[in-house]
Amino acid sequence: MAPSHATPEANPFLVDTGTPPIPEAKGWLASYDGSRGAVIDLSQAAPGHAPPPVLLRALAGAAADPATARYGPIRGEDSLRAAYARDLERAYGTPFNADDSVIVSGCNQAFLMAVLSVARAGDAVILPYPWYFNHKMALDMLGIETIPLPCRPENGFVPDVAEIAALMTKRTRAIALVTPNNPTGAVYPPATIRAVSECAQQHGLWLILDETYRDFLPLGQDRPHDLFASGIPVHVLQLYSFSKAYSLPGYRLGAISAPGGIMPELAKVLDTVQICPPRVGQIAVGSVMEETLAWREANRATIAGRAEAFRRALLPLNAWQIGSVGAYFAYVKPPHGAGDAAAFARHLAVNEGILALPGSYFGPDQEQWLRIAFANADEAQLATLGQRLGSAALPET
Amino acid sequence: MAPSHATPEANPFLVDTGTPPIPEAKGWLASYDGSRGAVIDLSQAAPGHAPPPVLLRALAGAAADPATARYGPIRGEDSLRAAYARDLERAYGTPFNADDSVIVSGCNQAFLMAVLSVARAGDAVILPYPWYFNHKMALDMLGIETIPLPCRPENGFVPDVAEIAALMTKRTRAIALVTPNNPTGAVYPPATIRAVSECAQQHGLWLILDETYRDFLPLGQDRPHDLFASGIPVHVLQLYSFSKAYSLPGYRLGAISAPGGIMPELAKVLDTVQICPPRVGQIAVGSVMEETLAWREANRATIAGRAEAFRRALLPLNAWQIGSVGAYFAYVKPPHGAGDAAAFARHLAVNEGILALPGSYFGPDQEQWLRIAFANADEAQLATLGQRLGSAALPET
Numbered sequence: 076m077a078p079s080h081a082t083p084e085a086n087p088f089l090v091d092t093g094t095p096p097i098p099e100a101k102g103w104l105a106s107y108d109g110s111r112g113a114v115i116d117l118s119q120a121a122p123g124h125a126p127p128p129v130l131l132r133a134l135a136g137a138a139a140d141p142a143t144a145r146y147g148p149i150r151g152e153d154s155l156r157a158a159y160a161r162d163l164e165r166a167y168g169t170p171f172n173a174d175d176s177v178i179v180s181g182c183n184q185a186f187l188m189a190v191l192s193v194a195r196a197g198d199a200v201i202l203p204y205p206w207y208f209n210h211k212m213a214l215d216m217l218g219i220e221t222i223p224l225p226c227r228p229e230n231g232f233v234p235d236v237a238e239i240a241a242l243m244t245k246r247t248r249a250i251a252l253v254t255p256n257n258p259t260g261a262v263y264p265p266a267t268i269r270a271v272s273e274c275a276q277q278h279g280l281w282l283i284l285d286e287t288y289r290d291f292l293p294l295g296q297d298r299p300h301d302l303f304a305s306g307i308p309v310h311v312l313q314l315y316s317f318s319k320a321y322s323l324p325g326y327r328l329g330a331i332s333a334p335g336g337i338m339p340e341l342a343k344v345l346d347t348v349q350i351c352p353p354r355v356g357q358i359a360v361g362s363v364m365e366e367t368l369a370w371r372e373a374n375r376a377t378i379a380g381r382a383e384a385f386r387r388a389l390l391p392l393n394a395w396q397i398g399s400v401g402a403y404f405a406y407v408k409p410p411h412g413a414g415d416a417a418a419f420a421r422h423l424a425v426n427e428g429i430l431a432l433p434g435s436y437f438g439p440d441q442e443q444w445l446r447i448a449f450a451n452a453d454e455a456q457l458a459t460l461g462q463r464l465g466s467a468a469l470p471e472t
Numbered sequence: 473m474a475p476s477h478a479t480p481e482a483n484p485f486l487v488d489t490g491t492p493p494i495p496e497a498k499g500w501l502a503s504y505d506g507s508r509g510a511v512i513d514l515s516q517a518a519p520g521h522a523p524p525p526v527l528l529r530a531l532a533g534a535a536a537d538p539a540t541a542r543y544g545p546i547r548g549e550d551s552l553r554a555a556y557a558r559d560l561e562r563a564y565g566t567p568f569n570a571d572d573s574v575i576v577s578g579c580n581q582a583f584l585m586a587v588l589s590v591a592r593a594g595d596a597v598i599l600p601y602p603w604y605f606n607h608k609m610a611l612d613m614l615g616i617e618t619i620p621l622p623c624r625p626e627n628g629f630v631p632d633v634a635e636i637a638a639l640m641t642k643r644t645r646a647i648a649l650v651t652p653n654n655p656t657g658a659v660y661p662p663a664t665i666r667a668v669s670e671c672a673q674q675h676g677l678w679l680i681l682d683e684t685y686r687d688f689l690p691l692g693q694d695r696p697h698d699l700f701a702s703g704i705p706v707h708v709l710q711l712y713s714f715s716k717a718y719s720l721p722g723y724r725l726g727a728i729s730a731p732g733g734i735m736p737e738l739a740k741v742l743d744t745v746q747i748c749p750p751r752v753g754q755i756a757v758g759s760v761m762e763e764t765l766a767w768r769e770a771n772r773a774t775i776a777g778r779a780e781a782f783r784r785a786l787l788p789l790n791a792w793q794i795g796s797v798g799a800y801f802a803y804v805k806p807p808h809g810a811g812d813a814a815a816f817a818r819h820l821a822v823n824e825g826i827l828a829l830p831g832s833y834f835g836p837d838q839e840q841w842l843r844i845a846f847a848n849a850d851e852a853q854l855a856t857l858g859q860r861l862g863s864a865a866l867p868e869t
Contacts, residue, residue, distance in 0.1 A: 082706040083645070083678050085737040088592045094736065095546060095743035125538035138535035138752055141522035144720040149492060180577060180724075183747050195485045195615055196593030212744045217614075218593055248480070281480050309479040323541040325751040327577075339491070340482040346492035347609045350580050353750040354722040355535055 088196070092215040096208055096436045103424035111427050111463055115456045118430040120257065120288075120403045122322035123451045127370040130321060133359035143358060147351040149342055151178025151330075155361030159330055162364055166289060167303045174335070175307060177345060178352045180327040182287045182316035186251070187213045188344045189312040192337055193281045194219050194248040200283075201242055201250040203234040204438035205406070205446075207257045207285075211438070222247060223439060232259040232399045232406060236270040240278070249281035250274075254299070255288040255402030258437045258446035262292060262401045268300040276310050284313045287329075288402035290320040290371060291450070294379050309334045317360055319403065320371050326356030378403065378450045381457060385449040388461035395464070403450040406434075408443050409464075415442045419467075427467045429460070485593070489612040493605055493833045500821035508824050508860055512853045515827040517654065517685075517800045519719040520848045524767040527718060530756035540755060544748040546739055548575025548727075552758030556727055559761055563686060564700045572704060572729050574742060575749045579684045579713035579726040583648070584610045585741045586709040589734055590678045591616050591645040597680075598639055598647040600631045601835035602803070602843075604654045604682075608835065619644060620836060625795045629656040629803060633667040637675070646678035647671075651696070652685040652799030655834045655843035659689060659798040665697040673707050681710045684726075685799035687717040687768060688847070691776050706731045714757055716800065717768050723753030775800065775847045778854060782846040785858035792861070800847040803831075805840050806861075812839045816864075824860045 084090075100118050107114065125131065137143050150156065156173040163171040179185045186209070194200055196218030202210060203224040214221045222242050226232040239250065252271060254263035268284070275282040289299050302308060313332040318324035333341060345351075382400050389395050394410035409419055416433035423429045423445075431448075434441030449457065481487075497515050504511060522528065534540050547553065553570040560568040576582045583606070591597055593615030599607060600621040611618045619639050623629040636647065649668060651660035665681070672679040686696050699705060710729040715721035730738060742748075779797050786792055791807035806816055813830035820826045820842075828845075831838030846854065 081673075081676060082731070082733050083590065083676050085734055086588060086590055086592045086595075086645075089589060089737050089740055092740050092744070095739060098546070119543065121543050126541050131536060131538060131541075134541075134752075135532050135536035138756075139528060139532035141528060144523050144528075144531075144722045146516065146518050146721045149495070180746050180750065183743075184745055187745055191483060191613060192486060193480065193483055195483045198483075209744055209747075212740060216588060216740065216744055248483075276478075279478060279480050324543045325541045325748070327746060327748070327750045334479070336479050337482060340486050342492060343486055343489050343609060343613065346580075347489075347606055347613055348581055348584055348745070349577050349724060350606070351722070351724070353577065353724045353753065355531075355752050356750065359535075 088218040089216055092212050093208060096432065100420065100424070100430060100432055103421050104428070104430055106425045107428045109428065112459060114428040114430065115452055115460060116430045117447045117449060117451055118432050119451070120319065120448050121324055121451055122319060123453065124322055126322045127367050129366055130323070130359060130363050133363050134355060137355045137358040143354050147354045147357070149346050149351055151352050152354065152357040152361055155357045158361045158364040163332065166299065168298060169303050176330045176332040177341060178357055179329045179331060179345065180349060180352050181318060181324070182285065182314050182329040183209050184327070184348070185314040185329040185331050186210055186283065186285060188341065188348060189283045189314060189331060190214065190217060190219065190249070191344045192312065192341050197246065198248045199244055199246045201239060201247060203252065205232070205258050205434060205441050205444070206438045207253055208436050210251060220246065226259065226261070228398045232256065232261040233263055233267055234271070236267065236274050239271065239274050243278055247280060249283050251283040251285065253285040253287070255291060256404070257287065258404055258432070259399045259406040260401035260404035261399040262296070265298065265300040268302060272302055272308065272311065276308065280310065282311045284311055286313060287316040288319060289315065291375055291378050291402040293401065294376065307332055307334045309336060312337070317356070320374070321360055321367065323356060327353065328356045328360060381449050381452065381454065384454050384457040385447070385460070388457050389464070391461055392465050398444060403448055405447045405449050407445050407447060409445060416445055420445060423467045427463045429463055429467070485615040486613055489609050490605065493829065497817065497821070497827060497829055500818050501825070501827055503822045504825040506825065509856060511825045511827065512849055512857060513827045514844045514846060514848055515829050516848070517716065517845050518721055518848055519716055520850065521719055523719045524764050526763055527720070527756060527760050530760050531752060534752045534755040540751050544751045544754070546743050546748055548749050549751065549754040549758055552754045555758045555761040560729065563696065565695060566700050571732070573727045574738060575754055576726045576728060576742065577724040577746060577749050578715060578721070579682065579711050580606050581724070581745070582711040582726040582728050583607055583680065583682060585738065585745060586680045586711060586728060587611065587614060587616065587646070588741045589709065589738050594643065595645045596641055596643045598636060598644060600649065602629070602655050602831060602838050602841070603835045604650055605833050607648060617643065623656065623658070629653065629658040629796045630660055630664055631668070633664065633671050636668065636671050640675055644677060646680050648680040648682065650682040650684070652688060653801070654684065655801055655829070656796045656803040657798035657801035658796040659693070662695065662697040665699060669699055669705065669708065673705065677707065679708045681708060683710060684713040685716060686712065688772055688775050688799040690798065691773065704729055704731045706733060709734070714753070717771070718757055718764065720753060724750065725753045725757060778846050778849065778851065781851050781854040782844070782857070785854050786861070788858055789862050795841060800845055802844045802846050804842050804844060806842060813842055817842060820864050824864045826857070826860055826864070
């Protein structure tokens with residue numbers, strides 16, 4: 076029999092998964108002629124500055140050491156997990172130990188691993204929307220149903236716990252929260268986080284709590300929430316990213332903190348996905364975590380200042396609505412008549428050299444919204460932003 | 473309603489997945505008293521030597537550059553993919569370009585991603601056994617059925633293509649080959665690889681071809697196979713690891729080469745699992761790939777020498793059977809009466825300070841076999857190996 080030369084099909088779950096949207100958006104900038112000034116890229120939560128000097132030196136030192144090139148522990152470097160426990164204590168004001176956390180390759184991977192730990196194809200996960208598109212992609216790719224929980228502009232894009240119970244099905248295994256939120260920037264009140272956690276526990280669900288942006292709470296707020304007052308609850312998987320706080324997304328470094336009961340299952344996922352996390356970033360960050368605390372706090376103040384600068388930039392634009400602002404992101408609605416968000420975002424990129432992501436990337440009913448990653452822009456860029464956004468609000472179309 | 477405080481359950485697919493076995497085996501060494509000499513750890517395919525000096529310098533240089541800390545491309549660094557295309561041309565004697573390959577975090581992850589690209593929960597994949605335990609774990613974790621294809625000692629642990637068709641079901645999506653093989657070390661003849669590829673294509677299946685150990689072919693063999701003579705076939709996903717050839721497993725660096733048709737689907741997996749691969753190793757390896765060719769070839773000769781030294785070490789042990797030897801591994805059967813492999817491997821570790829993995833880690837019907845990662849041991853260690861194995865062949869039990 077002669078070979079058929081037919082291409083076999085891809086995984087149908089994957090075919091139904093959305094395409095990574097950021098490359099598409101970045102492509103729009105190719106048509107911008109530069110006439111309105113340098114490009115302001117507000118598309119991705121990518122720190123715009125270098126890591127602190129002491130960390131850069133530690134990275135180079137770790138890479139120069141041949142021992143770094145050997146396999147490391149499945150759960151991550153002991154030194155980093157121990158240092159991270161101290162950082163968790165600082166953040167939550169309650170004791171942690173090294174074995175409460177495992178290290179993974181970034182918080183995107185942390186979400187995938189958390190989901191793999193608690194749900195299988197055919198199960199369902201409650202996901203507030205607008206959602207982070209990679210979370211939806213992860214669930215789709217694994218054949219796990221997404222149950223959308225609306226976060227409404229009139230509530231500052233904070234989910235309403237009273238709506239959760241009605242959404243549950245027999246196949247629901249978990250609810251995922253992202254706070255401070257991506258894409259909206261909404262910082263969920265501790266009382267909301269606690270209420271959702273209790274609701275999840277009462278119904279036998281896991282709570283996957285993505286705190287990628289935990290280090291960028293508003294300056295007046297000291298604690299993200301009080302869930303960990305008596306240790307990590309038996310139903311909570313908490314996710315963290317080192318990328319933003321230490322300015323090193325290129326190293327892919329994140330963490331999952333979880334109760335002891337799930338750790339043996341999580342270790343299987345870690346081993347199967349990666350054997351061990353890459354070591355340079357782990358070794359370096361673990362060695363300078365305390366030393367960089369002042370730098371990180373200064374960085375937090377800088378980003379908080381940018382949130383204020385962003386608000387100021389939009390003040391003259393009366394027709395624009397700010398849905399929420401916080402941590403790294405603002406979620407805004409351009410003037411009515413700007414068309415759908417995808418067309419308007421393309422218009423902004425092509426004509427104004429400003430790249431923001433359209434709400435349509437973040438779930439249903441978001442056609443009128445834009446996500447603006449203001450934390451990437453410095454004050455000078457933010458100062459010109461209002462004028463350039465204002466011009467764009469009068470599209471020729 | 474008071475919280476139930478019950479722990480929700482883990483993903484049942486995951487609960488049915490095996491535990492990472494290497495930590496268990498390494499634990500046995502804690503009971504060794506040192507009386508037979510230093511520990512010889514033959515448990516893991518971990519290069520025993522440092523990366524080449526020029527690569528170490530490139531790693532330190534990449535880590536010192538703040539630009540490395542930024543996000544990189546989803547598919548991996550362009551520079552590495554271009555350099556890797558040249559290396560593929562050298563290995564297979566046929567043209568490649570940068571877009572034929574994507575970079576991932578090690579070959580374990582490459583397998584997981586390849587499987588995610590072509591199969592979903594409820595599908596099936598044909599897996600020759602003895603298998604690499606992480607492959608079985610990946611399929612179990614995703615709820616994909618493993619169809620075991622026996623590799624028999626009388627065939628040198630090379631699969632028989634004539635047995636494949638009878639194993640196929642309507643749900644079978646792919647067949648996975650590992651050559652040179654882990655755990656057996658068997659180097660599949662090019663004719664076998666071609667026959668399996670044609671069989672897969674005739675039946676509309678993907679071929680996942682894991683060539684982690686491609687750089688360690690026996691010295692007389694120039695080409696791993698001729699599948700790529702007319703480009704990458706439309707049904708082949710080929711996997712590679714930089715860890716062994718460049719001695720840097722701690723950087724987690726691998727590649728998937730695949731036909732253009734599946735690349736958009738694969739990009740979704742890459743984005744969802746990791747956003748981008750960690751960059752230090754990518755940038756450094758890409759910059760010294762050609763420069764390190766002589767070092768890599770010398771390393772290949774060293775490892776081939778170790779295979780010979782291993783054969784010599786076992787020559788006096790008449791009662792031992794060598795099932796196969798090649799690339800990094802030997803698959804051997806201790807004398808009858810040594811009991812099952814797990815008990816014997818533990819005995820070897822505890823009494824002789826030699827750590828090899830029991831066949832039982834590698835699938836059904838392997839109780840009498842041991843996997844020995846001889847490539848980790850230097851010639852001096854291998855010289856003492858025969859004597860220590862010989863003593864252990866007379867267990868007190």
